[in-house]
Amino acid sequence: MHNQPEKLLEVRPDGKPLKSFARVVLDRRATSHFAPDPVPREYLDAILELAAQAPSGYNLQPWRFIVVQDDANRKRLQKAAFNQPKVAEAPCVIIAIGMKEEVKARADEVFIEGAQRRSADPEKIEAYQKQAMDFLSTMKMDVWVNRHVMIALTTMMLAAESYGFDTAPMEGFDPAAVKKEFGIPDEAEVVALLAIGRMREPEKPYPGRFELARIAFTEHYGRPWSQR
Amino acid sequence: MHNQPEKLLEVRPDGKPLKSFARVVLDRRATSHFAPDPVPREYLDAILELAAQAPSGYNLQPWRFIVVQDDANRKRLQKAAFNQPKVAEAPCVIIAIGMKEEVKARADEVFIEGAQRRSADPEKIEAYQKQAMDFLSTMKMDVWVNRHVMIALTTMMLAAESYGFDTAPMEGFDPAAVKKEFGIPDEAEVVALLAIGRMREPEKPYPGRFELARIAFTEHYGRPWSQR
Numbered sequence: 276m277h278n279q280p281e282k283l284l285e286v287r288p289d290g291k292p293l294k295s296f297a298r299v300v301l302d303r304r305a306t307s308h309f310a311p312d313p314v315p316r317e318y319l320d321a322i323l324e325l326a327a328q329a330p331s332g333y334n335l336q337p338w339r340f341i342v343v344q345d346d347a348n349r350k351r352l353q354k355a356a357f358n359q360p361k362v363a364e365a366p367c368v369i370i371a372i373g374m375k376e377e378v379k380a381r382a383d384e385v386f387i388e389g390a391q392r393r394s395a396d397p398e399k400i401e402a403y404q405k406q407a408m409d410f411l412s413t414m415k416m417d418v419w420v421n422r423h424v425m426i427a428l429t430t431m432m433l434a435a436e437s438y439g440f441d442t443a444p445m446e447g448f449d450p451a452a453v454k455k456e457f458g459i460p461d462e463a464e465v466v467a468l469l470a471i472g473r474m475r476e477p478e479k480p481y482p483g484r485f486e487l488a489r490i491a492f493t494e495h496y497g498r499p500w501s502q503r
Numbered sequence: 504m505h506n507q508p509e510k511l512l513e514v515r516p517d518g519k520p521l522k523s524f525a526r527v528v529l530d531r532r533a534t535s536h537f538a539p540d541p542v543p544r545e546y547l548d549a550i551l552e553l554a555a556q557a558p559s560g561y562n563l564q565p566w567r568f569i570v571v572q573d574d575a576n577r578k579r580l581q582k583a584a585f586n587q588p589k590v591a592e593a594p595c596v597i598i599a600i601g602m603k604e605e606v607k608a609r610a611d612e613v614f615i616e617g618a619q620r621r622s623a624d625p626e627k628i629e630a631y632q633k634q635a636m637d638f639l640s641t642m643k644m645d646v647w648v649n650r651h652v653m654i655a656l657t658t659m660m661l662a663a664e665s666y667g668f669d670t671a672p673m674e675g676f677d678p679a680a681v682k683k684e685f686g687i688p689d690e691a692e693v694v695a696l697l698a699i700g701r702m703r704e705p706e707k708p709y710p711g712r713f714e715l716a717r718i719a720f721t722e723h724y725g726r727p728w729s730q731r
Contacts, residue, residue: 276711283525295521296665297511300553300658320730323719325528327712329657332674334710340728341720348722372724385710394710410675421646422674422694425653429557430528433661437524446560446650447638458724466650482562482613482622483504484555491551492569494576496600496686500568502548 276388279328284321287439299437306441307479309365309472313344318438319367322471326431329423333407334385334394337378337420338427341370341457348457355452356468361443365470370453371428373420376462379411417464424466435471443470504616507556512549515667527665534669535707537593537700541572546666547595550699554659557651561635562613562622565606565648566655569598569685576685583680584696589671593698598681599656601648604690607639645692652694663699671698 286292294302314322323340331337343352344367352370353362362368386404390397411419432442450465459465491500514520522530542550551568559565571580572595580598581590590596614632618625639647660670678693687693719728 277714278711279529279709283529285523285525293523293525295513296524296527296662297513297521297549297553299524300556300662301507301511303556303558305558316731320715321525323715323728325525327715327718328528328531330531330533330672334712336713336718339718339720339724341722341724342728343722345722389710392708392710394708415645417643418645418649418692419674422649422653425650426657426672429654429657430661433658434524434528444558444654446647457722460724463724464646480620480622481507482617482620483506484562485564486505487548487551487555490555490564490567492567494569494571494573494685496567496569496688496691500551500570503544 280324283324284317284438288315288318289439291439293437299433303433303436303442304478304481306443306470306472306474307361308475309361309441309470310475311364311366312473313366314440314471318440322431322434322438325434326427329427329430331423331426332410333382334389335378335382335407336385337373338424339372339374339463341372341459343368343370351456352453352468355456356445356448359445359447361470362445362468364475365443365472367471369431369469369471370457371424371466371469372459372463373424373466374463375416375420378420379408382407420464421466424464428467428469432469440471441474444468445470508552511552512545512666516543516546517667519667521665527661531661531664531670532706532709534671534698534700534702535589536703537589537669537698538703539592539594540701541594542668542699546668550659550662550666553662554655557655557658559651559654560638561610562617563606563610563635564613565601566652567600567602567691569600569687571596571598579684580681580696583684584673584676587673587675589698590673590696592703593671593700595699597659597697597699598685599652599694599697600687600691601652601694602691603644603648606648607636610635648692649694652692656695656697660697668699669702672696673698
């Protein structure tokens with residue numbers, strides 16, 4: 276495995292400084308139409324590196340990402356995604372998948388390296404690994420990998436925004452068709468697509484969000500959070 | 504529903520400026536032990552507001568968050584979370600849940616307001632809502648709400664980090680016990696817990712991440728991404 280990147284891009288492609296986290300979140304909107312300008316390779320590297328830093332249960336990292344930039348491949352992906360125009364328009368579309376079996380089959384490596392790096396007590400590593408595998412055996416693995424892949428994909432989406440790109444997360448696709456077209460193993464869950472590029476048209480008006488009192492509760496379900 | 508917050512906290516509680524997105528991601532580590540210092544209320548408000556800005560399919564926002572700060576309640580939550588010490592130590596623990604039924608029952612409101620705000624074409628709003636409900640009827644709702652809640656919870660975790668707090672996302676809990684203790688409806692999925700506070704002890708060594716070539720592919724599953 277590898278260490279954190281020592282140095283990441285700290286400016287946007289236009290030379291502007293990166294936005295604050297709050298601005299990244301507030302400015303992010305799902306982009307409907309993309310211009311063809313490609314995402315520079317060094318930015319794709321940085322966006323993927325940041326996504327790879329996402330946390331996961333026992334550091335098992337069940338996420339995998341297929342980066343689709345080729346014109347013909349984006350058209351194939353568009354067909355498997357109910358013909359959404361943005362899939363073929365965006366210069367880069369990420370297929371985010373989660374591995375339900377590989378994550379268990381290759382867990383040894385994670386636990387051995389965790390002990391070598393002293394992230395876990397080497398004396399207890401076998402017990403720790405057994406605990407992890409016992410825990411996973413109680414989980415619905417489709418739910419579990421979907422949860423985890425979304426941590427990394429959300430990080431990726433916000434990373435792209437922080438570098439000044441526009442994004443569109445998508446859940447409208449035929450998983451079987453996506454698997455077939457891109458050689459994805461049966462055991463994988465196709466979790467989401469993420470288009471990355473530059474918007475071609477102004478964004479649609481903001482659709483609003485539920486008030487905090489509706490979605491956040493104080494101490495107990497149903498007791499509305501009251502904002503200061 | 505409400506608009507985006509016009510003004511969000513743009514400094515940390517110690518007066519320092521917010522970190523760049525890349526630093527937020529690189530500095531974030533799962534905290535094992537927390538100090539008792541509370542999270543100031545205005546920061547909890549900002550963290551919740553940012554989480555609420557997360558995107559969701561058709562803007563349906565299936566996430567709900569129970570903010571647990573009371574000592575006795577954190578001890579009750581700890582019991583339902585395999586007695587993990589950090590649940591009782593952290594001054595604030597968020598229970599993140601997803602609503603499988605309410606999200607459909609209350610969809611009208613989202614579509615009507617979307618049309619009023621001209622986020623969707625008012626002429627097409629009925630067809631759009633039908634399409635959404637047809638789509639949801641094809642989804643495994645436990646998977647769907649887990650995906651969505653993790654978008655908002657990841658945003659929340661990174662928001663807390665950007666304000667200089669430490670966090671620990673957790674998946675080790677007994678969902679039935681959490682539901683019983685906090686009055687959560689049967690139809691809900693308990694997706695994750697997020698502890699927010701200040702670390703009490705230095706972080707464990709970084710456990711490493713898979714190389715990008717292992718988790719990212721070029722155009723097709725299995726063709727390793729080669730970083731520049």
